[in-house]
Amino acid sequence: xxxxxxxxxxxxxxxxxxxxxxxxxxxxxxxxxxxxxxxxxxxxxxxxxxxxxxxxxxxxxxxxxxxxxxxxxxxxxxxxxxxxxxxxxxxxxxxxxxxxxxxxxxxxxxxxxxxxxxxxxxxxxxxxxxxxxxxxxxxxxxxxxxxxxxxxxxxxxxxxxxxxxxxxxxxxxxxxxxxxxxxxxxxxxxxx
Amino acid sequence: xxxxxxxxxxxxxxxxxxxxxxxxxxxxxxxxxxxxxxxxxxxxxxxxxxxxxxxxxxxxxxxxxxxxxxxxxxxxxxxxxxxxxxxxxxxxxxxxxxxxxxxxxxxxxxxxxxxxxxxxxxxxxxxxxxxxxxxxxxxxxxxxxxxxxxxxxxxxx
Numbered sequence: 001x002x003x004x005x006x007x008x009x010x011x012x013x014x015x016x017x018x019x020x021x022x023x024x025x026x027x028x029x030x031x032x033x034x035x036x037x038x039x040x041x042x043x044x045x046x047x048x049x050x051x052x053x054x055x056x057x058x059x060x061x062x063x064x065x066x067x068x069x070x071x072x073x074x075x076x077x078x079x080x081x082x083x084x085x086x087x088x089x090x091x092x093x094x095x096x097x098x099x100x101x102x103x104x105x106x107x108x109x110x111x112x113x114x115x116x117x118x119x120x121x122x123x124x125x126x127x128x129x130x131x132x133x134x135x136x137x138x139x140x141x142x143x144x145x146x147x148x149x150x151x152x153x154x155x156x157x158x159x160x161x162x163x164x165x166x167x168x169x170x171x172x173x174x175x176x177x178x179x180x181x182x183x184x185x186x187x188x189x190x191x192x
Numbered sequence: 193x194x195x196x197x198x199x200x201x202x203x204x205x206x207x208x209x210x211x212x213x214x215x216x217x218x219x220x221x222x223x224x225x226x227x228x229x230x231x232x233x234x235x236x237x238x239x240x241x242x243x244x245x246x247x248x249x250x251x252x253x254x255x256x257x258x259x260x261x262x263x264x265x266x267x268x269x270x271x272x273x274x275x276x277x278x279x280x281x282x283x284x285x286x287x288x289x290x291x292x293x294x295x296x297x298x299x300x301x302x303x304x305x306x307x308x309x310x311x312x313x314x315x316x317x318x319x320x321x322x323x324x325x326x327x328x329x330x331x332x333x334x335x336x337x338x339x340x341x342x343x344x345x346x347x348x349x
Contacts, residue, residue, distance in 0.1 A: 037229030113227045134221040153218050
């Protein structure tokens with residue numbers, strides 16, 4: 001009985017995802033910030049993130065007929081973004097003369113950002129400094145570690161969802177996350 | 193750990209503080225990332241249908257380029273490399289002609305040889321020039337005297 005109910009729920013979810021994809025403008029409106037955020041945090045390159053976000057939705061639009069709803073729309077789109085990012089990083093590593101990544105967070109990007117619960121200029125400056133530190137430390141992670149870290153701590157996905165999105169074993173995800181956190185603790189702690 | 197202060201005597205408390213700091217830093221990072229993405233996502237975004245049409249157009253243009261570029265390249269290469277090669281061929285042909293040309297000269301020489309031989313033959317058969325005429329007479333006379341002495345000798349015998 002429970003199994004039947006579970007199957008029905010899965011079918012309903014799938015139909016819902018397929019239905020959701022039918023209104024593509026709405027899909028773009030809802031998921032664009034998320035895909036852009038993931039790519040921006042992973043690549044630390046605004047131009048590349050914007051270009052790949054557009055490419056991601058273009059690919060999704062072209063492949064929308066193949067989407068069967070086996071995974072959620074969000075997971076499907078993130079997987080497309082991950083594949084695009086891997087291709088981008090691979091092609092960029094070939095172009096060895098190009099700068100591999102942005103070293104610093106664009107000041108313009110967080111100049112108007114006010115962290116929650118902080119109102120004094122001093123607090124805001126300290127918060128921005130902390131963000132810049134994490135930004136720099138994240139930039140030193142390997143591509144896999146960074147993807148896992150961003151999906152866990154920026155997108156707040158569960159480990160199982162990360163494994164599904166990145167097409168990895170759960171143990172591999174845990175291992176990448178553990179190493180990423182170790183690197184972050186070392187980098188951020190080393191400065192104090 | 194590197195960021196653990198040596199003055200601290202309670203490692204558990206220190207670790208707790210450290211974890212709190214890390215969590216806070218990551219929370220700030222998440223908040224900043226959300227802010228940045230939200231700001232950029234507000235910018236106009238081309239509709240996927242239009243993007244798809246543009247991509248198709250780009251792909252078609254790329255295919256055309258793929259066909260046209262080698263063809264134009266070949267034509268250009270032919271235009272650039274062709275004349276010097278043609279010139280080279282022409283030069284080679286001229287050299288060959290120059291090399292071949294002595295053959296008629298040799299035939300002319302052969303003709304001249306035969307003519308010369310004929311001329312020599314005719315000269316030999318010609319009468320002796322005037323300047324040597326007395327000598328010729330003399331030789332003819334001596335020839336006739338020799339003949340007459342032979343005749344008298346024969347009669348005496």
